Amino acid sequence: MPMEDLPDLASLSLPEIATLIExxxxxxxxxxxxxxxxxxxxxxxxxxxxxxxxxxxxxxxxxxxxxxxxxxxxxxxxxxxxxxxxxxxxxEDAPFVAVEMKAEGEGAAARLAFRLNTGDLVTAGSDHPLRFVAGEDGPRPYLHVRDGLEALVARAVYYDLAERALAGDADRPGLWSDGAFFPLEPAA
The missing domain is CATH 3.10.540.10 (duf1285 like domain)
Structure with missing residues (x-):
């Protein structure tokens, strides 16, 4: 699919995104x-x-x-x-960058879908976990894409993730997506 033909992430529902991924x-x-x-x-x-x-x-x-x-x-x-x-x-870092996110649902029922700089779509979950790494310039979030390949989550998208994580009512800040919980604090 040529890059010009990629649909707008905001116009897609998460079931439509799941179909495109499949x-x-x-x-x-x-x-x-x-x-x-x-x-x-x-x-x-x-x-x-x-x-x-x-x-x-x-x-x-x-x-x-x-x-x-x-x-x-x-x-x-x-x-x-x-x-x-x-x-x-x-x-230099990760081969992909998650440049856009769409979120639906709240708490454990939430789903987070990401568009990569290559146009690929990935829904965070147990097969595609989010992880946070402490860096000199602050936390760096990564999304597992496939077979050990990751996407660095763009800073603007990270701010959306952090806002969502801090707004939750969990004991510790974190994000739910597709039934999996990802703590916001960087791994040691």
């Missing part, structure tokens, strides 16, 4: 084990910008395509994988 079919990168071929000369900056040979990749459709063949190795490295190639890619 329809998304990714290549089976976990099953591909080609020989390592070298370096892709690509980098994903902390702000989610993808670079090739030092220049930003300006076509969102290309970034989206590359994101579908991204894999995290057991040693923590990130690689781009096809059935015949495996190339290293440098990732």
């Amino acid at each position: 329809q998304r079919r990714l290549p089976p990168v976990k099953q591909w084990n080609p020989t390592h071929c070298g370096d892709s000369e690509m980098r994903i900056a902390r702000d989610g910008t993808w670079y090739h040979q030092g220049s930003p990749i300006g076509r969102p459709a290309m970034v989206r395509l590359f994101s579908t063949i991204l894999r995290r190795e057991a040693d923590g490295r990130h690689v781009l994988v096809t059935p015949v190639e495996k190339l290293d890619i440098a990732v």
Whole structure:
């Protein structure tokens, strides 16, 4: 689906978002084990910008395509994988950025859906947990996307999460989504 055809997150209901997520079919990168071929000369900056040979990749459709063949190795490295190639890619923080959020419901019945900078949709829950890490610039929230790949939650979206967490009536600040609770305080 080209980036231009992506629906507006605010106009979708969470059931519609769940349907779109289910329809998304990714290549089976976990099953591909080609020989390592070298370096892709690509980098994903902390702000989610993808670079090739030092220049930003300006076509969102290309970034989206590359994101579908991204894999995290057991040693923590990130690689781009096809059935015949495996190339290293440098990732400054997380390979994705959660740039928009839609929330429905309250307390344990709440659901939080996120749009990533690649256009992908992810609903936080037990399969896609949120975690908070203490950083020099304050807490950094992350959303598990798939197979060890995470999205850094954009600062503006984090403020929405924090406001929602602090407005709750739980014993400790945190967020519910899809039946799972995520404490707001950073992990030690």
